Amino acid sequence: xxxxxxxxxxxxxxxxxxxxxxxxxxxxxxxxxxxxxxxxxxxxxxxxxxxxxxxxxxxxxxxxxxxxxxxxxxxxxxxxxxxxxxxxxxxxxxxxxxxxxxxxxxxxxxxxxxxxxxxxxxxxxxxxxxxxxxxxxxxxxxxxxxxxxxxxxxxxxxxxxxxxxxxxxxxxxxxxxxxxxxxxxxxxxxxxxxxxxxxxxxxxxxxxxxxxxxxxxxxxxxxxxxxxxxxxxxxxxxxxxxxxxxxxxxxxxxxxxxxxxxxxxxxxxxxxxxxxxxxxxxxxxxxxxxxxxxxxxxxxxxxxxxxxxxxxxx
Amino acid sequence: xxxxxxxxxxxxxxxxxxxxxxxxxxxxxxxxxxxxxxxxxxxxxxxxxxxxxxxxxxxxxxxxxxxxxxxxxxxxxxxxxxxxxxxxxxxxxxxxxxxxxxxxxxxxxxxxxxxxxxxxxxxxxxxxxxxxxxxxxxxxxxxxxxxxxxxxxxxxxxxxxxxxxxxxxxxxxxxxxxxxxxxxxxxxxxxxxxxxxxxxxxxxxxxxxxxxxxxxxxxxxxxxxxxxxxxxxxxxxxxxxxxxxxxxxxxxxxxxxxxxxxxxxxxxxxxxxxxxxxxxxxxx
Numbered sequence: 001x002x003x004x005x006x007x008x009x010x011x012x013x014x015x016x017x018x019x020x021x022x023x024x025x026x027x028x029x030x031x032x033x034x035x036x037x038x039x040x041x042x043x044x045x046x047x048x049x050x051x052x053x054x055x056x057x058x059x060x061x062x063x064x065x066x067x068x069x070x071x072x073x074x075x076x077x078x079x080x081x082x083x084x085x086x087x088x089x090x091x092x093x094x095x096x097x098x099x100x101x102x103x104x105x106x107x108x109x110x111x112x113x114x115x116x117x118x119x120x121x122x123x124x125x126x127x128x129x130x131x132x133x134x135x136x137x138x139x140x141x142x143x144x145x146x147x148x149x150x151x152x153x154x155x156x157x158x159x160x161x162x163x164x165x166x167x168x169x170x171x172x173x174x175x176x177x178x179x180x181x182x183x184x185x186x187x188x189x190x191x192x193x194x195x196x197x198x199x200x201x202x203x204x205x206x207x208x209x210x211x212x213x214x215x216x217x218x219x220x221x222x223x224x225x226x227x228x229x230x231x232x233x234x235x236x237x238x239x240x241x242x243x244x245x246x247x248x249x250x251x252x253x254x255x256x257x258x259x260x261x262x263x264x265x266x267x268x269x270x271x272x273x274x275x276x277x278x279x280x281x282x283x284x285x286x287x288x289x290x291x292x293x294x295x296x297x298x299x300x301x302x303x304x305x306x307x308x309x310x311x312x313x314x
Numbered sequence: 315x316x317x318x319x320x321x322x323x324x325x326x327x328x329x330x331x332x333x334x335x336x337x338x339x340x341x342x343x344x345x346x347x348x349x350x351x352x353x354x355x356x357x358x359x360x361x362x363x364x365x366x367x368x369x370x371x372x373x374x375x376x377x378x379x380x381x382x383x384x385x386x387x388x389x390x391x392x393x394x395x396x397x398x399x400x401x402x403x404x405x406x407x408x409x410x411x412x413x414x415x416x417x418x419x420x421x422x423x424x425x426x427x428x429x430x431x432x433x434x435x436x437x438x439x440x441x442x443x444x445x446x447x448x449x450x451x452x453x454x455x456x457x458x459x460x461x462x463x464x465x466x467x468x469x470x471x472x473x474x475x476x477x478x479x480x481x482x483x484x485x486x487x488x489x490x491x492x493x494x495x496x497x498x499x500x501x502x503x504x505x506x507x508x509x510x511x512x513x514x515x516x517x518x519x520x521x522x523x524x525x526x527x528x529x530x531x532x533x534x535x536x537x538x539x540x541x542x543x544x545x546x547x548x549x550x551x552x553x554x555x556x557x558x559x560x561x562x563x564x565x566x567x568x569x570x571x572x573x574x575x576x577x578x579x580x581x582x583x584x585x586x587x588x589x590x591x592x593x594x595x596x597x598x
Contacts, residue, residue, distance in 0.1 A: 048405075048408075048409075050412075094582075094586050095582070095586070097586060097589040097590065098585055098586070098589050099589075100404075100405060100408075101349040101405075101408055102540070102585050102589065104349075104408065105349075105533065105536050105540075105581070105585075106581075106582055106585060108529075108533060109533060109537075109578040109581055109582055110578075110582075112529070112533060112574060112578055113574070113575050113578050113579070116572075116574045116575060117575070229529055230416070230526075233412065233416060236409070236412075237413075240409065276423050276424065276427065276428065279423055279428070280420045280423050280424045281420075283416050283417065283419040283420035283423065284417060284420040286413070286416050287413045287414065287415075287416040287417030287419075287420060288413075288417065290409065290410075290412070290413035290416070291395065291410050291413040291414060291417070294406055294409050294410055294413070295395075295399060295402070295406075295410065298406065
């Protein structure tokens with residue numbers, strides 16, 4: 001029931017929004033889709049990834065490069081998550097031996113390596129970036145306006161939410177939750193912990209890759225600078241703020257953060273404000289929201305609010 | 315031959331910076347089990363503040379000291395927020411320090427803007443065994459050596475240092491003999507802040523600093539520290555120097571493009587090898 005209402009609201013929103021806000025809506029929806037994966041990874045597999053933007057970048061570059069070289073955009077978009085997941089499986093095989101802060105730094109290192117390689121790769125546009133990516137099209141119909149991309153992004157988010165819900169309630173999901181509490185107990189009960197962890201890592205990368213593919217077609221231009229380390233941190237902030245290990249958490253977290261940043265951005269670009277105001281405000285928002293949330297609302301917004309509602313109803 | 319000597323000495327100078335960042339990480343991690351993500355931010359804050367003090371007309375030495383003190387103060391503040399609340403787990407504290415590192419961006423851009431900054435260090439060119447290099451690198455080495463010697467003296471010979479080491483080896487036992495573990499944690503954060511600040515202050519004359527240089531510093535510092543399992547300052551020194559020399563050699567002979575990757579791949583390899591040797595229960 002709640003899910004249906006949420007779907008209806010999400011589908012109606014792009015039509016109701018003023019068109020100048022549609023671009024923000026698209027980016028917000030894509031960020032939410034990536035955050036679904038981060039939340040799955042952090043909440044169920046107990047792993048912190050500070051390099052999720054690298055899979056976003058891999059998906060975007062895969063779709064972009066394929067499209068530039070004449071592959072049909074639909075095929076490129078479908079291959080983007082596959083390639084991102086394959087990269088994650090390849091990287092994850094050695095990396096997922098690591099735990100906690102080691103894994104956090106390892107994923108961060110992977111992203112820095114990727115950015116450095118992309119900046120030197122002339123075939124991918126180098127530091128200047130990859131230009132001239134065509135618009136997304138299926139058959140002869142080409143998606144040109146922001147409204148179309150808003151629905152494409154919603155479709156991606158919907159897929160990510162649906163898959164992640166099914167994974168969580170599946171046998172593998174139960175095994176993962178058991179492993180997050182006690183790895184040894186879960187392994188002793190026959191849960192293939194390592195394999196499941198790798199699968200979730202690859203799945204979260206696939207979400208990021210799919211979102212990245214849409215991003216490439218939406219903007220038509222990619223550069224290593226579009227995928228800074230701060231972007232990976234943003235996803236972690238959104239996941240933590242929304243509430244780890246919940247389905248609605250990533251969406252709520254992404255909406256809260258993006259709306260807050262947008263409001264402050266509007267404030268920061270008012271006449272009379274110094275030109276550094278927008279960036280200062282957005283850094284401060286990420287930082288303060290993250291710190292306050294981790295310390296005083298450690299379960300995140302969604303579990304806390306629903307617990308409060310539950311208590312009231314009794 | 316003189317090329318090689320030049321690269322090695324330059325590398326040692328750069329590596330000393332990493333080693334100082336790493337020693338700060340180690341000082342904090344040993345006592346609190348928190349990996350402090352804001353460690354690079356201390357360096358940036360201290361370096362920028364030193365630049366401001368120098369512009370204001372303060373002499374060299376005093377300005378640098380001011381930068382290091384600001385680093386220590388920042389360390390203490392981060393410590394209070396990250397471990398001040400009883401019951402904060404190290405994992406939570408890591409996320410908190412990550413947030414505080416981003417907060418430092420806001421403060422740095424607000425005060426100093428987003429352009430690279432630097433200030434003059436030791437002027438002139440020195441000659442070592444026929445190799446010509448910036449004299450400032452020698453100053454970095456001349457300061458780093460005594461600092462590490464002082465650190466090991468501090469940890470092994472003074473009461474405060476012994477108390478810190480006691481917390482590092484067994485928190486519970488340390489509490490029983492009357493050591494205030496939380497206060498020791500805050501002292502460790504202050505010390506870590508000062509060491510991070512010193513790294514920034516020393517290396518800025520040869521490497522410009524921007525508000526987001528902290529990512530490179532923290533990653534290289536972590537890479538150096540991880541060699542010693544994040545608990546042994548002297549191994550961190552060796553790791554930092556090795557990393558610096560490896561990077562300048564690759565930059566010098568390999569065309570300069572891949573020096574970032576060297577540090578990162580080295581770090582990944584070390585961590586993976588280490589984790590393969592430790593059982594899961596210990597690593598978790």
